[in-house]
Amino acid sequence: MKLQTAKDLNKAKEQGNKTLFPGKVRINVGMSTCCIAKGADMVLNALEYGLKSRAMDAEVAKVGCSGLCHMEPTIEIQQQGKPKIIYGNVKDQDVTRLLDAIASDTVVEDLAFARIDSEDHALVGEIKYQYGAEAGAYASVKPIGDIDFIKAQRKVLLRNAGSINPENIYEYIARGGYESLAKALAMNSEAIIKDVIDSGLRGRGGGGFPAGLKWKACREAAGAEKYIICNVSEGEPGIGMHRSFLESDPHSVLEGIIIGGYAIGASTAYVYIRDNYRLALKRFQKAVDDATELGLLGDNILGTSFGMTVKIKEGGGRFVCGEETALIACIEGRIGEPCQRPPFPVERGLFGKPTCINNVETWANVPVILAKGSAWFNSIGSAKSKGTKVLSLAGNIARAGMIEVAMGTSLKDVVYTIGGGVASGKKLKGIQTGGPSGGVIPANMDTLTVDYDALKGAGSMLGSGGMVIMDEDTDMVKVARYFTDFFVQESCGKCVPCREGVCRMCAMLDVIIAGRGTAHDLSLLQEMSEPIISAAACALGKTAPIPVLSSLKYFRDDYMAYIK
Amino acid sequence: MSEATAITWSGKSEAMFEIMLGEVPEAMRGMFRGKLSAVIAQKAQGGPAAEDHVTAVVTEIVPEPFKSNILKKFKELGDFDIKVIDTIIEKHGTSQDKLMYILHDIQDEVGYLPVEALRAVCNKTGIHLSTIYNVATFYKTFKLTRPGSHHVKVCCGTACHLSDKNGLARQIEDKVNASPAVSMEKTLCMGCCDCSPAVEIDGRIYKGDEAKAKIATLA
Ligand SMILES: Cc1cc2nc3c(=O)[nH]c(=O)nc-3n(C[C@H](O)[C@H](O)[C@H](O)COP(=O)(O)O)c2cc1C
Ligand code: FES
Numbered sequence: 001m002k003l004q005t006a007k008d009l010n011k012a013k014e015q016g017n018k019t020l021f022p023g024k025v026r027i028n029v030g031m032s033t034c035c036i037a038k039g040a041d042m043v044l045n046a047l048e049y050g051l052k053s054r055a056m057d058a059e060v061a062k063v064g065c066s067g068l069c070h071m072e073p074t075i076e077i078q079q080q081g082k083p084k085i086i087y088g089n090v091k092d093q094d095v096t097r098l099l100d101a102i103a104s105d106t107v108v109e110d111l112a113f114a115r116i117d118s119e120d121h122a123l124v125g126e127i128k129y130q131y132g133a134e135a136g137a138y139a140s141v142k143p144i145g146d147i148d149f150i151k152a153q154r155k156v157l158l159r160n161a162g163s164i165n166p167e168n169i170y171e172y173i174a175r176g177g178y179e180s181l182a183k184a185l186a187m188n189s190e191a192i193i194k195d196v197i198d199s200g201l202r203g204r205g206g207g208g209f210p211a212g213l214k215w216k217a218c219r220e221a222a223g224a225e226k227y228i229i230c231n232v233s234e235g236e237p238g239i240g241m242h243r244s245f246l247e248s249d250p251h252s253v254l255e256g257i258i259i260g261g262y263a264i265g266a267s268t269a270y271v272y273i274r275d276n277y278r279l280a281l282k283r284f285q286k287a288v289d290d291a292t293e294l295g296l297l298g299d300n301i302l303g304t305s306f307g308m309t310v311k312i313k314e315g316g317g318r319f320v321c322g323e324e325t326a327l328i329a330c331i332e333g334r335i336g337e338p339c340q341r342p343p344f345p346v347e348r349g350l351f352g353k354p355t356c357i358n359n360v361e362t363w364a365n366v367p368v369i370l371a372k373g374s375a376w377f378n379s380i381g382s383a384k385s386k387g388t389k390v391l392s393l394a395g396n397i398a399r400a401g402m403i404e405v406a407m408g409t410s411l412k413d414v415v416y417t418i419g420g421g422v423a424s425g426k427k428l429k430g431i432q433t434g435g436p437s438g439g440v441i442p443a444n445m446d447t448l449t450v451d452y453d454a455l456k457g458a459g460s461m462l463g464s465g466g467m468v469i470m471d472e473d474t475d476m477v478k479v480a481r482y483f484t485d486f487f488v489q490e491s492c493g494k495c496v497p498c499r500e501g502v503c504r505m506c507a508m509l510d511v512i513i514a515g516r517g518t519a520h521d522l523s524l525l526q527e528m529s530e531p532i533i534s535a536a537a538c539a540l541g542k543t544a545p546i547p548v549l550s551s552l553k554y555f556r557d558d559y560m561a562y563i564k
Numbered sequence: 565m566s567e568a569t570a571i572t573w574s575g576k577s578e579a580m581f582e583i584m585l586g587e588v589p590e591a592m593r594g595m596f597r598g599k600l601s602a603v604i605a606q607k608a609q610g611g612p613a614a615e616d617h618v619t620a621v622v623t624e625i626v627p628e629p630f631k632s633n634i635l636k637k638f639k640e641l642g643d644f645d646i647k648v649i650d651t652i653i654e655k656h657g658t659s660q661d662k663l664m665y666i667l668h669d670i671q672d673e674v675g676y677l678p679v680e681a682l683r684a685v686c687n688k689t690g691i692h693l694s695t696i697y698n699v700a701t702f703y704k705t706f707k708l709t710r711p712g713s714h715h716v717k718v719c720c721g722t723a724c725h726l727s728d729k730n731g732l733a734r735q736i737e738d739k740v741n742a743s744p745a746v747s748m749e750k751t752l753c754m755g756c757c758d759c760s761p762a763v764e765i766d767g768r769i770y771k772g773d774e775a776k777a778k779i780a781t782l783a
Contacts, residue, residue: 037759037769069758240755275668275705276717276754278767314668316703319752333660334695335702351661394723394757401758432722468722468757482725492702 002295016174064248066162069401123176200386205359221354233322256366338538382408434463437543439550498541721753
């Protein structure tokens with residue numbers, strides 16, 4: 001079936017609703033990489049076997065990660081007209097009890113985490129699970145709105161994660177998907193770009209460059225052939241949300257890319273997915289194939305004259321390939337060495353053509369902006385950082401996983417209200433943000449907010465949104481040594497300040513850790529950082545000294561403990 | 565190259581032929597390719613060139629010490645069929661931007677990138693062997709040696725590094741070194757930090773102690 005006009009989307013929507021509300025019980029089983037690691041595939045097997053042996057009729061959907069990574073495997077059970085119940089920490093031996101509960105229309109109290117009567121979906125508004133005569137069912141289970149972990153979050157990008165089947169394009173369409181594309185195709189490109197500029201959307205890959213301005217520059221660059229690249233490199237240690245993103249809701253990214261292609265005037269997009277993300281790659285490929293089949297990709301999208309192809313590029317496991325010029329080199333089949341900028345990729349990028357590179361999350365924001373309007377988007381967030389941000393909480397934290405908050409939420413809320421505080425019960429020492437190129441924010445600065453400029457001002461950066469929580473036992477000198485060593489390993493070796501300088505810094509840290517350091521070494525470390533920052537060829541080298549500088553600034557005592 | 569393509573190869577003969585050429589200095593390889601393939605074609609008498617034909621050429625023509633080197637390499641030759649490379653290159657094309665796709669596919673098919681496969685890619689795409697080697701060694705995802713029958717990936721990302729307080733990575737390394745059937749690599753963050761310390765064993769991620777238990781059953 002090819003969708004010829006925007007109206008045809010309604011037919012696809014009906015089809016999606018047939019599986020979302022199947023008229024029988026629907027069971028969502030979280031089947032992302034993180035869920036599978038905790039045994040979700042075993043639960044799924046047990047479930048399918050149980051259903052078969054009891055001859056029960058149910059719609060079983062393999063969904064993505066809902067962000068409840070701390071209680072996976074999770075299962076959602078949705079009986080017709082009844083609230084949806086989320087179960088956490090489900091083991092395969094629990095399946096019998098769950099099936100009994102479905103048959104007798106009750107809940108398994110000890111596994112139930114929350115009850116969803118209705119949800120406020122970012123695009124389609126209220127979705128009612130409980131309706132009709134059944135009001136008041138399962139009152140013993142806590143409503144999801146009363147749970148702090150959920151309450152403090154704001155799900156815009158993760159609106160579908162964990163509730164739709166990522167391999168079913170119809171379910172995505174039923175949740176308002178591809179409507180933004182239809183809307184965009186009826187607009188002219190200037191208007192779309194203006195919307196994106198007005199929304200205040202900034203690049204989510206780390207730099208925070210206004211996405212609309214980049215689009216505009218690329219649109220205005222000379223040349224008929226242009227490219228779009230979606231960066232899913234995610235080499236930064238301590239994060240995993242972009243993998244989750246593609247595994248849970250690949251179409252939201254794809255839709256953003258197609259809209260971008262139309263606005264910028266590019267007919268080919270490359271999606272660079274790092275190696276090791278096999279499931280994400282597979283699901284995204286499926287999304288591309290399905291969209292092509294429905295006429296949402298390929299020639300004459302939705303019956304218009306606009307056509308686009310999306311190609312997937314599997315990466316090679318190097319951190320530096322996240323840098324845009326290195327990424328372009330990688331797509332061109334060369335080794336991922338960054339090149340000097342300018343010229344920026346928007347002027348001369350992939351195959352020498354103007355190229356617009358944005359992060360996955362940036363692309364995923366685009367359909368939301370078009371659907372809800374730039375003013376709506378602009379109203380969320382802080383003064384200069386707009387919209388929501390997906391964060392990944394990791395390290396020594398009670399509730400690790402993928403969360404989404406409005407920009408401007410304080411780190412305190414993120415760590416304590418959402419994350420549940422330090423897992424070991426010890427005191428918080430610092431929050432590492434922005435991956436290796438970021439810094440550690442000391443615990444007493446937890447009033448800082450999730451905001452590009454606020455974190456930058458504190459000597460760290462928001463980066464892609466990875467946050468690693470460290471407790472009081474963490475030795476910051478060793479942490480700095482770890483990151484510096486990371487840069488030594490990952491430096492492409494092209495420029496001297498990065499290749500040699502960072503190596504020397506690492507050696508000095510070794511000397512300090514071995515107890516042979518002096519106070520002079522500390523000032524030497526500081527001194528060495530300057531030429532590296534000013535002379536390294538790319539941002540990898542320029543940011544390599546930051547872990548050392550920021551720990552020297554905030555955790556000098558840790559260094560002094562090594563120096564007699 | 566044109567003379568070489570006149571031959572049809574069977575079994576591992578082409579891979580063996582490439583190994584043989586690998587011993588020849590690069591500058592002279594083109595000339596030898598033509599000459600040796602003509603000899604093999606003659607031996608094959610119009611039929612497909614078999615493994616025996618290549619071995620015969622080596623034993624008869626090649627001088628020592630190259631002869632024993634090559635014969636030794638023949639023994640180590642993996643059991644992969646060099647034809648898969650033809651299919652893969654046909655699927656992707658021969659321009660340089662397809663190189664990584666080709667290498668990824670070969671690795672998926674064979675399990676690693678044998679040198680003779682790299683040489684065959686060079687022949688068939690016209691991309692310099694040095695460029696191919698550059699790419700294959702720069703990207704950590706490509707393996708140039710055969711991995712064990714079980715492959716373990718230990719995450720060295722921030723979250724895993726910090727949460728590995730008991731030296732799990734060390735213990736796994738020792739264990740793996742002691743058992744030839746298991747190979748190991750260290751990776752960047754696997755994107756599964758909530759399972760930290762995360763270890764991937766044969767494509768599945770395990771958390772800390774579970775991983776240790778699993779590895780104990782492999783070795
Ligand atoms: C060393 C290095 C690593 C990077 N890694 C990533 C990455 O993993 N993902 C990403 O989206 N951007 C990464 N970037 C930023 C990209 O170069 C680029 O700015 C970004 O993809 C642009 O997208 P945005 O404007 O949407 O943020 C990295 C930059 C550097 C210097
Ligand atoms: S740091 Fe190991 S999975 Fe992320």
